[in-house]
């Protein structure tokens with residue numbers, strides 16, 4: 001029996017797909033990349049943007065065609081699905097289930113109960129990379145930002161037990177993983193068994209072995225001084241922080257229900273930069289939120305110029321069903337205007353990212369080698385979460401994917417670095 005798994009959306013969805021793969025493989029399914037060969041098609045969808053929902057609608061015609069050729073084919077939908085879409089989709093899918101009900105998938109497919117666990121996050125994922133492992137530490141969200149569907153699709157925050165998280169990471173390290181990324185909709189509000197996120201980070205940081213530790217995503221209102229000090233002290237946490245600002249104007253932030261102001265955010269960045277040398281910062285920004293005037297947008301552009309982000313994930317606002325913004329405000333910024341605003345921010349980002357990257361030229365830095373790109377070049381990642389192409393110098397050296405090497409930076413662009421291996425880095429690892 002073969003399954004074809006289609007995933008889109010955030011890193012959390014990708015991590016969930018690795019758990020779906022485990023459940024299917026435990027009951028004898030093998031993955032196929034060819035949809036026509038599949039006995040089971042499973043779509044792990046995202047509802048954060050309407051575009052992603054429309055993609056699922058776009059796939060249905062193809063699914064129906066394949067089902068005509070193979071009447072035994074089962075088509076299943078999971079992930080972040082809004083109630084309204086569940087009702088519309090149900091006539092085309094054999095099963096729609098909430099991701100937290102993943103253990104019940106076994107029963108649907110085999111009529112037998114999953115004997116291992118009822119907690120879907122405890123299902124060990126079939127991790128697709130041999131180097132980087134995503135470890136969910138919490139799921140769901142209590143924040144109800146006005147534009148966001150997550151609290152409606154994933155429900156309220158649930159944190160996993162620190163004991164289980166540590167045991168899972170110990171096993172990953174034993175299996176040779178070198179980059180551990182702690183995942184959650186808002187990792188800063190992690191709290192379980194009297195352990196907060198700062199304490200959990202220290203516990204992971206104290207584990208034996210050479211590895212890098214990252215975490216996504218953060219909420220400015222929950223980034224405490226205790227956590228900033230911990231990040232600065234932890235040896236395995238690199239100088240990288242993803243801190244979504246969403247807008248650079250206080251009135252818009254208030255309408256978004258974000259619970260912080262621009263000056264509070266700027267102050268956080270100041271504290272982080274003071275404590276953590278060479279910090280690289282990324283963010284999320286939404287342009288064209290309902291009622292966003294030109295002046296209010298200009299405040300966001302101004303903030304971007306002043307913070308000088310290394311990366312920003314930009315999105316044009318689109319109303320999402322059930323959310324406060326969709327129910328309360330008119331989506332009144334024209335599409336063309338949203339596009340222009342996004343382009344303006346992208347131009348600012350290109351410049352600040354390039355300027356930040358130029359500081360790397362001539363420096364020797366540590367790089368984790370991840371693999372080969374499509375052109376057969378080796379690529380990796382820095383502790384500041386920058387992507388890097390690495391070339392051999394005059395001598396071809398034996399490189400092992402998943403090892404750390406010293407690399408001299410020779411060229412930079414806005415979205416990445418390029419460098420050469422340094423002989424000295426060929427020590428035993």
Ligand code: SF4
Nearest residue numbers: 141143144145148150
């Ligand atoms: S913090 Fe806001 S944007 Fe992030 S998942 Fe929660 S509601 Fe959505």
